[in-house]
Amino acid sequence: MSAVLLRELAGALAAGGVRVIDISQTLSSRFPQIVLPPEFDQCAPFRMEVISHYDERGPGWYWNNLTFGEHTGTHFDAPVHWVTGRDLPNNTTDTIRPASFVGPACVIDCVAEAARDADFLLTAEHLRVWEEQHSRIPRGAWVLMRTDWSKRTDPVAYRNFDETGQHTPGPDISAVRFLVQERDVLGFGTETIGTDAGQAAHFRPPYPCHSVMHGAGRYGLQCLANLDLLPATGAVLIAAPLKILRGSGSPARVLALAAGMEK
């Protein structure tokens, strides 16, 4: 059965019946990285320095040295990232079961709400309404919050800082508890620079998504793009971090498989 399935999948990929959609941002120094208050140590931004470019530094080849923090660009958060997940088994990028890197995706459309209110919070109630319209969120699914935030190509608008801090949408504690405790999801993904809302430092508890998801051994994806190209249900995500020893996360090329011909 499985062999047939894979053969059919390969055929569908070749014929275009299954699309491969890149839902990652391009890694570059222009894409903003997370900024903590200045008294904390910072995530190194993505930087690229040329080793050689077919020149006296290496006449026949072009390559670069990269520096960046684990949580740069489109990236995967492992449970060990948060203090609540520090003592769980298989909580790092090198020890997570590979099967966890592939799973179905439910895309929650919050575009209108986020356009109206940059501080929009997704609640358990929104998720129940979504389930009525679509289907029950399956066990082991990625739940992706689509806000079209990735379409903000100006870094200032993307970060959306004012004097009270950052203003970006995210889930509230009820949504996170519902997904973990009642739906047993694989993880939560966003288009913004964190899985939590911009103001989540002031929530009770602070950073509910990081705190509860990672505390329960679940994962996070952030800085996703192109979620508007995914169906609400039925897509399959491939989201694997680099296999870093004791890594807390890593930039990732996140791909989605979805039914239908390439547009």
Add this chain to the structure above:
Amino acid sequence: MKCLSHRLEWREVKGGGELIADTVLHHSNELYYRQRVPLRLGTVRLEAGPTLLVHVHDDCAPAPSRVRVRAHLDRSGHAVLMALPHEDTPNMADDLLLREMTSDPKFRNVLITDGKSAASQALTRAMLEAGADIIWLGVAEPWKQAPGVDALAELSQVSIVPLDVTDAKSVEELAGTIGGKVDILINTAELHRTKGIADQGTETARAEMDVNYLGLLRLAQAFGPAMRARAAEGAVPATAWVNLLSIHALAAWPSHGTFSASKAAAFALSQNLRAEMRHAGIRVINVFPGPIDDEWNQLVPPPRLAPAALAKAVITALRNGIEDVYPGDVAQDIHARWRESAKALERELWDQ
């Protein structure tokens, strides 16, 4: 002197004296002077005694007349003496030879690399007052709030440009846009955290090195060649490169250990930069302030250096052709102690 003893001591004297003869040089066999003839030269008898051969400012009355002699570094970095009129004359600074030996900001295009810092904003205002033509203010990470930048951006001579000295591509792109027009580059980009070396980790130290040391290197590679090439261009050539260092580049400050180490690295690099820029005639000016009155020095006891005082010291250095500047009481004090005994100063700074 008169007894022919060689036991001479350095002593500062006033430059007052009398121009006893002057002439105009129309020809020289030396390449350096060929470019500069006609050149007014003269002999001055100083009130302090000796008689000197000097450059003569065009506004000096013909000999015999009263003059002031001042020491300068010429374009090639050599010490020369110049006679100025006894009293200031209008537009005295516009004299061609004097302008060549100094780096007056008047009519100059200036790049200030970090527009967000208080020092840079004070420098911008001081440069405008000093008659600078265009000021480019570099701004990194525009998504972070930067008080004061918006107000400066409204001034017609000020242009905000994207510049992140930790990003080679950003530095190269800006050099590609304005590199051929910058007459004075002022590198104020600085990362300052208060870490001793016993604190955990190397990330802060690395970030400080990336801005304070490698940032200067990236700027030197991207902007240095074009500035050197333009050092002899027309009436307003490229003229100076200013580095904002720290007095603790000379002597470490243990409670700001990683910061002072990064500034020491930048100081060493700036000396190499000076050696390379000297051949073209670009002056490298190093500024060694004590703690500046900004948010990262809140816990440092006063006196702290006001950004406006720092800016004034930079303008004075540019106008007078000074290479090393120690603005403010703390810098003056530490510099004096360092000259007296670097070893004693090291021990005195142990508990600071």
